[in-house]
Amino acid sequence: MTPDSPRVDSPVRGLGTALRVVVVVALGLSVAGASIGGRVGRVCAAIAISTIIAAPLLRVVVLSAHWYRKRDRRYAAVGLGLIAIVAAGAVLAAL
């Protein structure tokens, strides 16, 4: 590496562990949602699907915050722009 070389970004602390926990929670809720009938089963399934939808979006939010702290504002803005696009899609679908 030379002094002019690009700086290597450090990984976001705890992100891998958090994802492992989310996977276990999503799997447990998915099995419950698919196995248990009635209202409880539907609630478990709804939370499971909400979890797998929210996880990648929250990952982008966490990454954007991490990049902002590293003064990489261009990519922090790109990340938030991506979240804005997904939100706009939700609004369009709800109309």
Added chain:
Amino acid sequence: MSWTEFGLALVTSVVGAVGGLGGAVILVPLLVLTGTSARAAAPLGLVSVAAGSLSAGARQIDERIVNHRIGVTTELFASSAAVVGALASGLASDRFLKQVLALVAISAAVAGGRRKGVRNVAQPGLSAADVGEHIGALSGVYQLDGGYVPYEARRLRLGAALFAVSGLLAGLAGASGGFIKTPATSEAMHVPVRVAAATTTFTIGITSAAGLIVFALQGRLDLPTCAAVSAGSIVGGRIGAGVQSRLSPPQVRRFLSALLLVVGVILLVRG
């Protein structure tokens, strides 16, 4: 428990993870062939993609192989197109969606059959401390066979256009689009195939989330079936990742390509 959907999701996620094409591109055509309508199969495909992406995420972060900046930048175009595709799929006929699905399956077969192996080489002077993505740039270094390989994304406009196509297909047909994204990142943008595949696994989760939100608001999610597909995909994704290290991916990809070709032709003929 919807055992048929659970079993199909599990098997296709194992095979998809081993072959590097993603499970949904096999799952959705199989669901349609076993009697599910294309409109109902598309959300199940995206659930499978999202669950598989989530399942693989932690390990890929530990390996520091995902380039999140490349993923988020290209995903701007894929997610925009996925939203458009998901909105349009609510208006499209089942026959049209079947034809799109058939073309997706045949395209995936061709792409999978043509994919290349590793081509980048290690550079002396780099060490483990250099591994990771670079701040403020679409570049980085990854570890390969004891060496350290630098890379930099190129031809971003071409990559963005290809990502938009993959997002549109994901929204329309419920396939992950990974069979387009990985070659687009690798062949068009000159990112090493291992980094491209890992980054694609990250981005297909976002594309599917964007599409699933639209499907949920359209009332197209059958929750117990989605939960069965999610469970099957999480378990299948984990098994597939383990099996991947023991099998020859090119052989599996050729098998997958042949399978997808047959499925695509059947869908075209029956559509």
